[in-house]
Amino acid sequence: MDIFVQQLINGLTLGSIYGLIAIGYTMVFGIIGMVNFAHGDVFMVSTFIALICFLLLTTVIGITSIFLALAIVLVVAMFFTALTNWAIERVAYRPLRGSFRLAPMISAIGMSIFLANFVQVSQGPRNKPIPPMVTDVIVLMDNNGYQVTLAWKQIIIMVSTAVLLGAFWYLVQKTSLGRAQRACEQDRKMAALLGINVDQTISLTFVIGAALAAVAGVMYLMYYGVAHFADGFVPGVKAFTAAVLGGIGSLPGAVLGGLLIGLIEVFWSAYFSIEYKDVAAFSILAITLIFMPQGLLGRPEVEKV
Amino acid sequence: MSASDTLAPDPAAASQPAGSGAVPMLSVRGVKTFYGNIMALKGVDVDVYQGEIVTLIGSNGAGKSTLMMTIFGQPRAREGAVIYEGRDITKVPTHEIAQLRIAQSPEGRRIFPRMTVFENLQMGAAVDGFAHFDDDLRKVFDLFPRLKERINQRGGTLSGGEQQMLAIGRALMSRPRLLMLDEPSLGLAPLIVKLIFDAIRELNRSEGLTVFLVEQNAFHALKLAHRGYVLVNGAVTLSGSGHELLERPEVRAAYLEGGKH
Secondary structure, X not given: OHHHHHHHHHHHHHHHHHHXXXXXXXHHHHHHOOOOOOHHHHXXXXXXXXHHHHHHXXXXXXXXXXXXXXXXXXXXXXXXXXXXXXXXXXXXXXXXXXXXXXXXXXXXXXXXXXXXXXXXXXXXXXXXXXXXXXXXXXXEEEEOOEEEEEEHHHHHHHHHXXXXXXXXXXHHHHOHHHHHHHHHHHOHHHXXXXXXXXXXXXXXXXXXXXXXXXXXXXXXXXXXXXEOOOOOHHHXXXXXXXXXXXXXXXXXXXHHHHHHHXXXXXXXXXXXXXXXXXXXXXXXXXXXXXXXXXXXXXXXXXXXX | OOOOEEXXXXXXXXXXXXXXXXXXXXXXXXXXXXXXXXXXXXXXXXEEOXXXXXXXXXOOOOOHHHHHHHHOOOXXXXXXXXXXXXXXXXXXXXXXXXXXXXXXXXXXXXXXXXXXXXXXXXXXXXXXXXXXXXXXXXXXXXXXXXXXXXOOOEHHHOOHHHHHHHHHHHHHOOOOOEEEEEOOOOXXXXXXXXXXXXXXXXXXXXXXXXXXXXEOOHHHHHHHOOXXXXXXXXXXXXXXXXXXXXXXXXXXXXXXXXXXX
């Protein structure tokens, strides 16, 4: 029981991070039908932006309040990651729009390799650590020496994820920007006939996806304390798995899928074999694609027209 | 227009309504549109004057919808020009053309299926900046009370007739100066066709709205319109007032006999 509760907490934390990244996959797929293979690396870039910003704030500027530093890091990372993804879309994907369907996807794979290598060359191939932050924990249960703990950083991760998802949901459902975004997702040509600037809306989608990935990046850095150039790949593919499991194109599905993948991975590690945790997560991708390609909350292909 | 058989030396000028000015609101000049290597429009000339209802009739595959979409640059005309209110819009981006207050209810209606009726109408009002949203919404609901009953229903769950009303309502929400309707009667029950055509006539009469209407239902369209064009295989072969075209034997033979429903 105590192990279960502990793993539940850990799984939800990890799942929040996957969910935030998964939204970027699902939104881009929804609007231009492309699997953005570079999205995991955009997430990785955001961890480095956060790392650099955090070190600058604490060592050069000398901010001592960890929460103030975190808040600034979050805003800075969201801004610069969004800018990066905006530029990527302009350079690597937009010129290929109207080309054959696979072209932007191949371009995205190239962009993924470019980003990972650029960070490797400019930041070095080793793990970049930051000093541990927010180390306090709350002991929830104490059972003969096995303590079930809820770390403050886990609380921060889950609460900020929930708050940002709320804001994001409001943006998509209730504002005219979000409405334009959904319109382009459902019928790009009609949206243009109604005066919506489709290119701008697609850019906006990349910007939002990157900003949410940057939130995940900051949380990831805080949780694990290291950034590494290759850390875009595995979390990226897991978040993609989460998007597919939830039903690609579905925003609630991405969040649900993220939480499920986080839980599956953590429980598998606790009860079966930690070496095979990635195998467990990726098997979900294969199983979903074979038996339930529309995902948990995805919509069926047939629609009345 | 060498092949076309016109009823007057200058068909547009001959039958345009009085007081509408000499310069057409929309002028399509020698437009050629291609799908790949196939020429879908072979040099089409069409004029629409302020305050008119103009209809374009023709059979399946004649290029009617292609002309409607070419005016919006989807696809772009490879040759010729589209002039709207004195401005050449042939190469203007689609969304900027919409911002000039040309609204289209396109072929296949293209309702956003996973948005509610209300959200679909909001999408229409986007170019107007929501300044007159409440007024315009009331007008659309007066015109099509059925939409009001369905306000929170998703577009994809509406019946064909309701979707048609929504497509027209959505176009009206943008406060268009030129309303383009692509086959508003397609697949609808005669009662609903009458409702929609009455609505078009009423908008034209009470608000002076200029309407460019594409129809297969030639009888109703020609009775409604001030002027009409007949499109055959991507070229205009006949033009004239609605009544004149209704009397033409070749129009009767091709589009009306057996089709008067």
